[in-house]
Amino acid sequence: MSEIDRRHLLRSSALLGAGLAATGAVPVAEAAPSALFEIGDRSFIPIVDSDQVFPVRRIYCVGRNYAAHSREMGSDPTREPPFFFQKPNDAVQNVKPGQVADHPYPPVTKNYHYELELVAALRKGGRNIDAASALDCVFGYAVGLDMTRRDLQQAMGNEKKPWEIGKSFDHSAPMGPLHPASSVGHLKEGLILLTVNGQEKQKADLSQMIWSVAEQIAHLSQYYELFPGDVIYSGTPENVGPVVPGDLMVGHIDKLGEIHVKVV
Ligand code: MN
Numbered sequence: 001m002s003e004i005d006r007r008h009l010l011r012s013s014a015l016l017g018a019g020l021a022a023t024g025a026v027p028v029a030e031a032a033p034s035a036l037f038e039i040g041d042r043s044f045i046p047i048v049d050s051d052q053v054f055p056v057r058r059i060y061c062v063g064r065n066y067a068a069h070s071r072e073m074g075s076d077p078t079r080e081p082p083f084f085f086q087k088p089n090d091a092v093q094n095v096k097p098g099q100v101a102d103h104p105y106p107p108v109t110k111n112y113h114y115e116l117e118l119v120a121a122l123r124k125g126g127r128n129i130d131a132a133s134a135l136d137c138v139f140g141y142a143v144g145l146d147m148t149r150r151d152l153q154q155a156m157g158n159e160k161k162p163w164e165i166g167k168s169f170d171h172s173a174p175m176g177p178l179h180p181a182s183s184v185g186h187l188k189e190g191l192i193l194l195t196v197n198g199q200e201k202q203k204a205d206l207s208q209m210i211w212s213v214a215e216q217i218a219h220l221s222q223y224y225e226l227f228p229g230d231v232i233y234s235g236t237p238e239n240v241g242p243v244v245p246g247d248l249m250v251g252h253i254d255k256l257g258e259i260h261v262k263v264v
Pocket of ligand 1: 061062063115117146233235236
């Protein structure tokens with residue numbers, strides 16, 4: 001059942017309950033308190049070759065998960081356990097295959113960076129999940145961009161303040177549709193490639209991740225109880241860099257196709 005369907009059901013159950021109460025019947029569901037105002041629906045991700053969509057609960061991101069990127073950010077990749085941050089649910093920008101998505105240049109930054117990443121979407125959660133069984137939790141995979149206001153991220157980091165404004169902002173999570181693991185398998189290797197205006201910028205192999213998706217899930221589930229609907233950005237390879245309005249980014253991951261995102 002999609003999130004939207006679930007809400008309709010809850011809402012209609014509440015109405016039904018109110019009607020039954022007048023006749024003395026037992027309500028089928030507790031009447032929900034009425035909201036002061038409506039807010040936007042939660043994000044979802046389309047699924048390839050399906051009428052269903054994947055409802056997004058939380059967006060977790062892994063930092064510095066390719067050694068060469070860790071070095072370019074000034075860290076030592078040999079000593080660091082995986083670490084995590086989040087983006088808000090409504091940061092998702094759905095990018096349809098075969099179309100160019102207009103991506104708004106965000107406010108305040110003067111150094112706006114791409115980070116091309118493999119995104120894993122969870123159909124199952126839990127706490128303290130074993131790496132050996134962690135991939136059972138993965139529904140599928142997508143091509144994603146962890147868009148970053150690098151100047152703000154670095155300035156906050158230099159002051160030992162949270163990265164939040166550098167990473168977690170509107171539209172900062174463009175991604176393509178989900179490819180179910182039941183059709184593409186679990187992606188442990190394969191080309192990950194980003195071009196900007198036709199020029200190669202990031203090029204690596206998924207096998208170069210320091211922490212595999214399974215290990216990411218295992219670590220993350222020590223800190224948070226994971227749930228269906230959680231998605232994980234699994235980190236970017238080296239050669240991150242800036243884009244400006246007018247630039248066209250094309251992100252490719254083997255077996256997952258391409259996304260086309262134009263900065264406007
Ligand atoms: Mn990233």
